[in-house]
Structures are given as C-alpha cells and as structure tokens.
Amino acid sequence: MPELNLPIIGYMQSPYKEKFGIPRQPNLVPVESFIEMQAPYNDLLAFEGIEEFSHLWLVWQFHDNKHPQHPHIFRAQVRPPRLGGNKKIGVFATRSMYRPAPIGLSVVQLQAVRKVGASVRVYVTGSDLLDGTPVLDIKPYIQYSDAILHARSGYAQHEPERKQVSWTAQATQQKLTLMERGQSDSRIMHELEQVLSLDPRPAYQDDQARIYAMRFAALDVRFRVSATQIEIVAVVLL
Numbered sequence: 001m002p003e004l005n006l007p008i009i010g011y012m013q014s015p016y017k018e019k020f021g022i023p024r025q026p027n028l029v030p031v032e033s034f035i036e037m038q039a040p041y042n043d044l045l046a047f048e049g050i051e052e053f054s055h056l057w058l059v060w061q062f063h064d065n066k067h068p069q070h071p072h073i074f075r076a077q078v079r080p081p082r083l084g085g086n087k088k089i090g091v092f093a094t095r096s097m098y099r100p101a102p103i104g105l106s107v108v109q110l111q112a113v114r115k116v117g118a119s120v121r122v123y124v125t126g127s128d129l130l131d132g133t134p135v136l137d138i139k140p141y142i143q144y145s146d147a148i149l150h151a152r153s154g155y156a157q158h159e160p161e162r163k164q165v166s167w168t169a170q171a172t173q174q175k176l177t178l179m180e181r182g183q184s185d186s187r188i189m190h191e192l193e194q195v196l197s198l199d200p201r202p203a204y205q206d207d208q209a210r211i212y213a214m215r216f217a218a219l220d221v222r223f224r225v226s227a228t229q230i231e232i233v234a235v236v237l238l
Helices: 169-180 186-197
Strands: 010-013 032-037 055-061 103-116 119-125 134-140 164-167 212-216 219-225 229-237
Touching: 055 119, 164 169, 164 186, 169 186, 169 229, 186 212, 186 219, 186 229
Parallel strands: 164 229
Antiparallel strands: 010 032, 010 134, 032 119, 055 103, 055 134, 103 119, 212 219, 219 229
C-alpha cells in the first residue's frame, strides 16, 4: 500500500489537555493557544505577509487515537457523535478521527507570530486541537473561495445548542481563590464555561446524577449535567 511521509512543522500548545471536552468543530470556543514551531521551520521569514490574513487553515495529525485504524484494514463506516454515537455512516461523510489517514483540518483566527527567546510561536484562537498535537502545515484562509455561504452540511447544518453554565457555592469559592492567588484568571474561567456549555459528554450518556471530570488548562474540573444546565461543582489545580 503506497504511503507518504510528512514533516511535523510544530506542536500545538493548548488548554485542551485531554480529548474529552474538546469542541467537535473549530471556532465554537475562542480559546487561546499557540503553535511552537520546530526547526528549520521556526524562521520568521517563513511568516512574512501572514499578518495580512485574519484566519488560517491548520493541517494536523490525530496523534492520540486509542484504537487507530490498522493501516491494512479499511473500516468504511463510523459512528459520529453528532448522530448520538449509535448510527453508522460512511467515514468520508464525517470528520471522525478514525479514518484511513489520521489528518485533521481546522480554521483558526490568527492573533500574532512572535519570537520568544529562540522559539517562534504562532498565536491563534478558536483551535480544536489537543495539547501536543503535531501540526503538518499552515495555510492562509481565503475568504472569497473558502467561505461557501449557501453550502449544505448534512446532519451538521447548524451549530449545536448550548446549555447554561452555573457554579455551586463551593466551586465559586474555589474559582475566586485560584484567581486571587494568580493560579488562574478570568479568561481561562470564561473559556471553561464556553467549553462546558457545549455539553462535552458522549451523546448516549444521560445520567443527571453523575459527576463528570475534565482537565482544562491547569484545572481539574468536576461538573454535572441536567437537561438544560451544566453545574460546575469543583475546580482545583491539577
């Protein structure tokens, strides 16, 4: 079977420390993150002119699949979470991570390209990449050709509904303590609320008494879910 070898040009540094909780599409939550460029691609000359573009395409690798497809076994169908995780559909009709080539594609908003010591970092918002994700390429987003305003998107035509996020008294006190000590800040807490509002649970789970755990940035977050609300019950440092 013919194969390609692709270079890794950088690694994403992201508040998403585990797959659970990552929005299922980019730009649903404007989290801040950056790509740490690797030599020889950490050259500011390679980014000359990029500041004229507001958005970028990132081409990246699904590197942390627990059960990746065997390179010689093709599975033609997968179960997308958007359909409840119990309906099969053709793999090429999905953005599933379990596909013949574990390649992802995301649009992000460019914030800046900076040299930090010996490093070159590309700062973006709206990424849906796990911390440590290998980045294979960066391309400018072209508005007149890349934005198809009347495109049909099948079962994912509309953005998922969001739930209201609240904090218990205990979690509120923990949040304030972390912020007072400089161990977190209002931006991280706001990003956390937006991530949770999308209800990160698998679609087939509906246990309103269960306490879920999620790692976000430097935080260990515990929460429960009702029909319309996410309630944060604890937030502590990892």
